[in-house]
Each structure stands twice: as C-alpha cells, then as structure tokens.
Amino acid sequence: MGLLAKIAKPRPVGTAQNQQITDYIGSYLESLGYETIKIPFSCKVWEAKESFLVIDGIKLTLQVNPYSESFAGTRKATVVRSLEELERVECVDKILFLTEELAKESLQPKNYPFYYPNEHKVIIDCLEAKKPSAIIAITGGTPISGLKPFPVMEDGNFYIPIASLDKDIFLEIKDQVLEKELELSIVSKNDLTTAYQLIASKKVTNPKGTIVICAHMDSKYNTDGALDNASGVATMLSAAKGIENHRYNIDIVPFNSEEYYDPQGELIYLKELEENKKEVSLVINIDTVAHVGSKVAVATFNFNGKEQLELDGTTNSCTNIVRGQPWYAGDHAIFAFGGTKCIVIYTSDLFEECLSYTHCPKDTIDLVDEKLIENAAEYICKVVNAYK
Structure with missing residues (x-):
C-alpha cells in the first residue's frame, strides 16, 4: 500500500500537500524512465471556520460552500422554493434561503468549459441579479457523495457568500425566518496561489499515436480521498511500471483540477x-477504483465491434475485471465526446454504494483493496501492451 498511503491525504489544488x-x-x-514536465497555473486555496445562523437565540451550524466569500452581520431573510419565486422576489441586502427545487442538486460552476447546463446558468444569473447579502441553501444528502448537507455552489467565480443548512433542521425553524432579523456568520477565506499540472511521457520512434493513461x-x-481518487492514481502509477508498447508514445497524466471549479489542469x-x-x-481513465468487496469495472467508448470483441477477450482473461456501464462525469469525457477511443476504470459498486463515501471524511484508506489495484494495473498493462 506504499503508493496509496503516500497519496491518500487531503490534497485540494494549490495546497502544500x-x-x-x-x-x-x-x-x-522519472525513476521509471518517464520524462516529466510541470506546468504552473493560478488557483485559489480555500479555508473555512465555524459558521452559523442565529434565530431567536438558537445557534445553528452551517456548512460553508467551498470558495464562498465571507459574511458577518444581521439581516432580514426571505425564502424561495422555485425559479419562478426567485424571479419575483425582492431580496437586495437580505439573507436568501434557497429550498426545494432550487436546492435539489449542486450547480455547475459558472462557465465551466466542458459542461454548463442552461438550467443552472439561469439560476446563477438570477441569483447574481437579485443581489442578496448572502445565501443559505437548504439541502440534505445526495446520491453522488457522502456530504450532508451538500453544497449547492462550489465556485470561486461566484461572489455571493453561501452556506448550506441541513433541511431536517430547517423544517424545525422555517416558520421563524421570514422577515426576521437574523444573525449570520460565514467564515471563509480564499488565497491565490500556484499549482502545477504534471505530464509524464515515454516516446518511441515513429509512433502510431499517443496512449493517455x-x-x-x-x-x-x-x-483523504482514498477511493476518490488516490486509488486511481496508485493504479496508474502501478501500471506505469509494466507498460511496454513500442508502437505508441505513452502519456501518464495525473490531472490536478478535476475536483476544482476551474479545470485548469485538463485545459493545460x-x-x-x-x-x-x-x-x-486511446485514453484510459481510472477514477474511484478498488473498493473493498467490489470488482474492477471497465466501460468503453467509441470502439467498433471487432475492437470491442478483442477487448472483451482481455477483460475475460483478467482477474476481478468485469464489464461496466459508460458514464461521463470524469476526465475521459472530453475525449469520448470527441470520438477518441476511451476506457474508464472504476469500482463495480460505484453508483450502488461507493459514491456515498466520497467527498467527505468517510473516504479513508481502509475502504481500498490493494489487490484490486494490482488487478486493475495488470489489466491496463495487458490492454496497452497489446494495443496495435
């Protein structure tokens, strides 16, 4: 578990770790013979401390949304439940509670280059136009992470202070918030710093193309992000040792902004x-693999029938490797949408169980099966070394 233990630590973009x-x-x-380059990019490092809302003398703990601005003061509050209510509300210099339809999911960061749905843009544009002093999103759990309450916004380009309050708590106080003077403290700090995108390469003579892992x-x-995605990085590094393909250049790319609101590493x-x-x-992306009690799932994009049959043969010959279903919320997506052949490797119970541990303190190293990392790395080497 040496590789995994060195990586499975809190490591948001730009932090010292x-x-x-x-x-x-x-x-x-480099010790394996790869040539490396590190390309710098500017990013924000975020820090939050205890934040709260006080209603009738009762202090309620808030979860600051990452990269929020700070706020401290007393304001009247109003509540909106839908886009129609948001479009009508007058909330300049008020605390705005977002509930129900407006807080059912996290919103994509503003102008995210790979995916920014119009329904999210409409909500964000309207919030900015309404100019509340601060926003409190009423949320609960979510099927895509272990966070509760989950953040509605995670965007350093959104400048209205925002925090989340558990919807079960809000049910107890919702009748007490309208047009009352509420005390709100959102303690949040953002500092500019520099992070780096690493690219490691092995080149061959007269390459037929480049394989990206x-x-x-x-x-x-x-x-600690052990499953998401120290497991994937450990798999990638383990595979890097066993790759022997003299037909293609190999790029090993540990993307360094997938969990950030601005995907600088991917763009670089x-x-x-x-x-x-x-x-x-060919692109092989490993994201959240090797959950204890699972198997290693592989899903493919843009392979023709003959190629898929050959790949299925490799899959069937490998231990603990099973066919999975394609999904697009990862670094392979931009390549898959462009028609490049892609393989995404992930834990077979990702959507049934594993996501409930991610993005929160529960995602620790004891959830990762070292043997499955070895199985996944062996599979990658078989695919890459035989790729013609």
Missing part, C-alpha cells in the same frame, strides 16, 4: 496536445 504529492508522483515516474490526483477539502493538457500535434489513439 497537493504540491508535495505532485512532486512525489513526478519523481516516481490518466487519473485525477486532487481531492476535495476535508477528505488539451493545449499541450494541440501545440505538439499529438494524435491521441
């Missing part, structure tokens, strides 16, 4: 591909 782990991954890959290395705040790598006129033949 993120930098240390970036350097460790680079040194490890990637796994995002950053984590959310307040989690896409630019590097364009500038160096690299033709990507």
Whole structure:
C-alpha cells in the first residue's frame, strides 16, 4: 500500500500537500524512465471556520460552500422554493434561503468549459441579479457523495457568500425566518496561489499515436480521498511500471483540477496536445477504483465491434475485471465526446454504494483493496501492451 498511503491525504489544488504529492508522483515516474514536465497555473486555496445562523437565540451550524466569500452581520431573510419565486422576489441586502427545487442538486460552476447546463446558468444569473447579502441553501444528502448537507455552489467565480443548512433542521425553524432579523456568520477565506499540472511521457520512434493513461490526483477539502481518487492514481502509477508498447508514445497524466471549479489542469493538457500535434489513439481513465468487496469495472467508448470483441477477450482473461456501464462525469469525457477511443476504470459498486463515501471524511484508506489495484494495473498493462 506504499503508493496509496503516500497519496491518500487531503490534497485540494494549490495546497502544500497537493504540491508535495505532485512532486512525489513526478519523481516516481522519472525513476521509471518517464520524462516529466510541470506546468504552473493560478488557483485559489480555500479555508473555512465555524459558521452559523442565529434565530431567536438558537445557534445553528452551517456548512460553508467551498470558495464562498465571507459574511458577518444581521439581516432580514426571505425564502424561495422555485425559479419562478426567485424571479419575483425582492431580496437586495437580505439573507436568501434557497429550498426545494432550487436546492435539489449542486450547480455547475459558472462557465465551466466542458459542461454548463442552461438550467443552472439561469439560476446563477438570477441569483447574481437579485443581489442578496448572502445565501443559505437548504439541502440534505445526495446520491453522488457522502456530504450532508451538500453544497449547492462550489465556485470561486461566484461572489455571493453561501452556506448550506441541513433541511431536517430547517423544517424545525422555517416558520421563524421570514422577515426576521437574523444573525449570520460565514467564515471563509480564499488565497491565490500556484499549482502545477504534471505530464509524464515515454516516446518511441515513429509512433502510431499517443496512449493517455490518466487519473485525477486532487481531492476535495476535508477528505483523504482514498477511493476518490488516490486509488486511481496508485493504479496508474502501478501500471506505469509494466507498460511496454513500442508502437505508441505513452502519456501518464495525473490531472490536478478535476475536483476544482476551474479545470485548469485538463485545459493545460488539451493545449499541450494541440501545440505538439499529438494524435491521441486511446485514453484510459481510472477514477474511484478498488473498493473493498467490489470488482474492477471497465466501460468503453467509441470502439467498433471487432475492437470491442478483442477487448472483451482481455477483460475475460483478467482477474476481478468485469464489464461496466459508460458514464461521463470524469476526465475521459472530453475525449469520448470527441470520438477518441476511451476506457474508464472504476469500482463495480460505484453508483450502488461507493459514491456515498466520497467527498467527505468517510473516504479513508481502509475502504481500498490493494489487490484490486494490482488487478486493475495488470489489466491496463495487458490492454496497452497489446494495443496495435
């Protein structure tokens, strides 16, 4: 578990630990004969402390949404439940409670380059136009992480202070908030710093193209991110030792902003591909793999029938590897949508159980099965080494 233990620590983009782990991954890959480059980018490092709402002398704990601005003061409050109510409400210089339809899911960051649905844009644009002093989102649990209450906003380009309150608590006080003077404290701080996107490469003579093996290395705040995605990085690094393909250049890419509101690492790598006129033949993305009690699932994109049959043969010959269903919420998506052949490797119980541990303190190293990391790495080596 040496690789996993070195990576499974809180490592949000730009933090000191993120930098240390970036350097460790680079040194490890250099020791295997890969050439590495580190490309800097500017990012925010976030820190929050105890935040609360006081209603009739009762102090309620809030969860600050990552990268929120700070707020301290007393204001009247109003509640909105739908976009129609939001469009009508007058809430300048008030505390705005978002509930029901408006707080059913996390909103994509503003202008996210790969995916920014119009329904999210409409809500965010309206919130900014309404100019509340602060926002409190009433949320609970979510099927896509272990956070409760989950953040509605995680965006350093959204400048209205915002925190979340558990909806079960809100049910007890909802009749007490309207047009009352409420005391609110959101303690949040953002500092600009520099992070790095690492790219490691092995080149061959007269390559037929480039095979990309990637796994995002950053984590959310307040989690070791063992499953998501130290497991994927450990798998990627283990596979890097056994790759022997003399037909294709190999890029090993630990993406360093997948959990960040601004995907600088991904954009940097896409630019590097364009500038160096690299033709990507295959992408293998590893994200949240090796959960104890599961198997290793593989899903494919853009393979023709013959290629899929060959890949199925490899899958069937490997221990603990099973066919999975395609999904797009990962670093392979931009390549898959562009028509590149992609394989995503993940834990077979990702959607049934595993996501409930992610993005929160529950995601610890004891949830990861070392043997499944070995199985996944062996599978990657078989696929890459035989790829023609």
